[in-house]
Amino acid sequence: MHFSFWEYNNINSKENCIVIGSGIVGLSTAIEIKKRHPSMPVLVVEKYYPPQGASTKNAGFACFGSVTELIDDLDHMSKQSVIEIVKMRWQGIQLLNERLSSNGISIDFDGGKELFDKNEFVTDKEIKLCNEIMLLATGIENYFTRLTNDDFSSLNAQCLGMHKEGQLDPMVMVETLNNIAIEVGVKFLYGHAVSDINFRSKQVVLNENIKLDFNKLFICTNGFTQSLLPNLEVNPARNHVMITNELDNLQWKGVYHYDKGYYYFRRVGNRILLGGARNFDPSKEDTNSFEFNEKIKTELIRFLNENIAPGMNARPMYWWTGILGVGPSKYPIIKEIEKDCYLGVRLGGMGVAIGSFLGKEVVNLAFDN
Numbered sequence: 001m002h003f004s005f006w007e008y009n010n011i012n013s014k015e016n017c018i019v020i021g022s023g024i025v026g027l028s029t030a031i032e033i034k035k036r037h038p039s040m041p042v043l044v045v046e047k048y049y050p051p052q053g054a055s056t057k058n059a060g061f062a063c064f065g066s067v068t069e070l071i072d073d074l075d076h077m078s079k080q081s082v083i084e085i086v087k088m089r090w091q092g093i094q095l096l097n098e099r100l101s102s103n104g105i106s107i108d109f110d111g112g113k114e115l116f117d118k119n120e121f122v123t124d125k126e127i128k129l130c131n132e133i134m135l136l137a138t139g140i141e142n143y144f145t146r147l148t149n150d151d152f153s154s155l156n157a158q159c160l161g162m163h164k165e166g167q168l169d170p171m172v173m174v175e176t177l178n179n180i181a182i183e184v185g186v187k188f189l190y191g192h193a194v195s196d197i198n199f200r201s202k203q204v205v206l207n208e209n210i211k212l213d214f215n216k217l218f219i220c221t222n223g224f225t226q227s228l229l230p231n232l233e234v235n236p237a238r239n240h241v242m243i244t245n246e247l248d249n250l251q252w253k254g255v256y257h258y259d260k261g262y263y264y265f266r267r268v269g270n271r272i273l274l275g276g277a278r279n280f281d282p283s284k285e286d287t288n289s290f291e292f293n294e295k296i297k298t299e300l301i302r303f304l305n306e307n308i309a310p311g312m313n314a315r316p317m318y319w320w321t322g323i324l325g326v327g328p329s330k331y332p333i334i335k336e337i338e339k340d341c342y343l344g345v346r347l348g349g350m351g352v353a354i355g356s357f358l359g360k361e362v363v364n365l366a367f368d369n
């Protein structure tokens, strides 16, 4: 396939800001550039439509960190760093909520709960410490509270409430951001993968050996970044998600976390969405392949039938996988890697919250320098 002269001239410009990837970060980046510089040409290059990154495949949790996740983070980084990361998530969700609500889409802030079986335990001291972190990061007092929860009898050894968590439809989120980007004049080139970047000549190379010039380049490819920058510390991590058949008498609502957030579930209408269990077979899940891991599917079905919906005849009706970008630190990477080339990647498992913030920060970095 070759572009015609007309097609090429319409797409290519030495003035272009090229954004690779049209997930939440790529779209937020493109919108932010236009917000700062309305006349600057912006071209988003994306392999697929719908984009096949995590932004349309995630579970739709708008979350900021549970007590066990924060306690785990404190084992690997300073309290100040944990506060900063939670703050990024919090600011990101405010920005996303503004963008979605100005287009008539709302995030459903029904709250979240962290569940525990009898083998896990968090102390009052740990809850107090996490509440201090949340207060400094979000300004909210007593973010985590102890609750009684009899909805899931095998997971009710303890229950912690997180009253500001929310949920959304990820495809509606991406489509809305896409529409906003088009409205502000962003161009899209779908169905083309960037196979190489020539930093010196300031060109990206597409699979068909088509070369596009750029003025500034933004790489927003998260879990797929190593195919362009193999030495970067962003590792792919696969996650499985299922949605069940329709069920009668589902009483509970909100979003639920279990086992340091490795298992997560919520209602989608009168179905259950359940995902995670990556820690059940970790050595197989550091991949960007979309294939299913039968061991994890079996584990999620067991968890569904034993813990969430025992005796309800719940069955998976839809299965899919998606690819996260993780690394040795939970800090996202926002940096200039070469002159005029910027990275906004490594969002971990809370990209819905942090993604809009990352787009804004990478654009600030590019234009405030």
Ligand SMILES: Cc1cc2nc3c(=O)[nH]c(=O)nc-3n(C[C@H](O)[C@H](O)[C@H](O)COP(=O)(O)OP(=O)(O)OC[C@H]3O[C@@H](n4cnc5c(N)ncnc54)[C@H](O)[C@@H]3O)c2cc1C
Pocket: 020, 021, 022, 023, 024, 025, 026, 045, 046, 047, 048, 051, 052, 053, 054, 055, 056, 057, 058, 059, 060, 061, 062, 063, 192, 193, 194, 195, 220, 221, 222, 223, 224, 225, 227, 228, 238, 239, 240, 241, 275, 321, 322, 323, 324, 325, 344, 345, 346, 347, 348, 349, 350, 351, 352, 353, 354, 355
């Ligand atoms: C199954 C699953 C469940 C999740 N659940 C949640 C959740 O409930 N809440 C939450 O906050 N987070 C969740 N996450 C994480 C969250 O979805 C991600 O952190 C976030 O979507 C990442 O956004 P992104 O824009 O950085 O990357 P992506 O959405 O992955 O977008 C990257 C895009 O780049 C494109 N691309 C890659 N390489 C190239 C190339 N060479 N050329 C052109 N295009 C390219 C890809 O096609 C892709 O569309 C989940 C992730 C997964 C996988």
